[in-house]
Amino acid sequence: MPIQYYIFLALALFSIGIIGVLTRRNAIIVFMCIELMLNSVNLLLVAFSKMHHAEALTAVADTTIGIDAQLFVFFIMVVAAAEVAVGLAIIVMMFRNTHSVDVHFLNRLKN
Amino acid sequence: MSITEILFWFLSALALVGALMVVLSRNPVHSVLWLVATFFAISGHYILMNAQFLAIVNIIVYAGAIMVLFLFVIMLMNLNSEAEPRKSWMMQLAGVLAGGCFMMVLVSLVRQTAELGGKTALVKEGNIGLIKQLGMKLFSEYTVPFEISSVLFLSAMVGAVVIGKKD
Numbered sequence: 001m002p003i004q005y006y007i008f009l010a011l012a013l014f015s016i017g018i019i020g021v022l023t024r025r026n027a028i029i030v031f032m033c034i035e036l037m038l039n040s041v042n043l044l045l046v047a048f049s050k051m052h053h054a055e056a057l058t059a060v061a062d063t064t065i066g067i068d069a070q071l072f073v074f075f076i077m078v079v080a081a082a083e084v085a086v087g088l089a090i091i092v093m094m095f096r097n098t099h100s101v102d103v104h105f106l107n108r109l110k111n
Numbered sequence: 112m113s114i115t116e117i118l119f120w121f122l123s124a125l126a127l128v129g130a131l132m133v134v135l136s137r138n139p140v141h142s143v144l145w146l147v148a149t150f151f152a153i154s155g156h157y158i159l160m161n162a163q164f165l166a167i168v169n170i171i172v173y174a175g176a177i178m179v180l181f182l183f184v185i186m187l188m189n190l191n192s193e194a195e196p197r198k199s200w201m202m203q204l205a206g207v208l209a210g211g212c213f214m215m216v217l218v219s220l221v222r223q224t225a226e227l228g229g230k231t232a233l234v235k236e237g238n239i240g241l242i243k244q245l246g247m248k249l250f251s252e253y254t255v256p257f258e259i260s261s262v263l264f265l266s267a268m269v270g271a272v273v274i275g276k277k278d
Binding site for chain 2: 001002003004005006007008009011012013014015016017018019020021022023024025026028029031032033035036039042043046047048049050051053054055057064065066067068070071073074075077078079080081082083084085086088089090091092093095096101102104
């Protein structure tokens with residue numbers, strides 16, 4: 001598959017995530033859009049890893065060039081799992097204090 | 112059109128429709144379910160690129176654990192689908208324009224990049240995505256980051272418990 005197709009797909013997913021973060025007021029949906037953006041970056045990393053692997057295979061057979069990007073994706077998933085645990089705890093605490101998950105209630109820090 | 116291309120276009124369409132429905136759904140539970148569909152489509156892309164380990168981890172961690180956590184929180188809060196107030200249409204238009212401009216700029220940038228012309232991502236072949244290769248690399252070169260990530264998990268767990276505790 002041409003690498004541009006994967007880049008365009010990841011860009012479209014990332015842009016949809018940005019639009020979701022900017023247009024929704026529900027904190028949980030905003031958080032889910034952040035997860036969507038993380039996943040689009042993961043997809044792009046795997047595609048680039050396979051691109052470099054294809055280039056290296058033409059020179060040397062049985063090479064493992066490109067494996068680092070896939071391990072990077074693994075660590076991104078690790079960080080995302082930790083982030084979700086803390087983020088959802090923060091949203092639950094916010095709901096307990098304001099009885100709403102509307103992000104507009106959080107502008108009280110402004111004044 | 113080979114079966115690989117058909118699978119690629121089908122999975123891409125599924126991912127994009129799922130992502131759009133996450134943003135457009137009024138009910139948060141439907142958003143979570145569409146996001147699970149998107150994650151399954153991305154896992155299908157990983158399998159298509161023979162990154163088997165990442166495909167399985169994506170399904171187990173994202174579609175399995177994280178999305179169930181989201182569903183659990185939404186059901187805990189008993190969020191009503193009509194309860195959410197909408198942003199004003201000016202703000203929504205500004206958000207869509209900002210995201211669209213971002214995508215337009217980057218798409219035109221990629222289209223003009225000469226270095227990417229003719230490059231292809233290897234599909235169906237290559238053995239770097241297999242568990243054996245990744246495990247050898249993870250436990251030889253990347254041992255220290257792997258252990259540090261366990262400390263990160265521990266601190267995240269303690270942090271979540273401390274934040275979520277009632278005073």
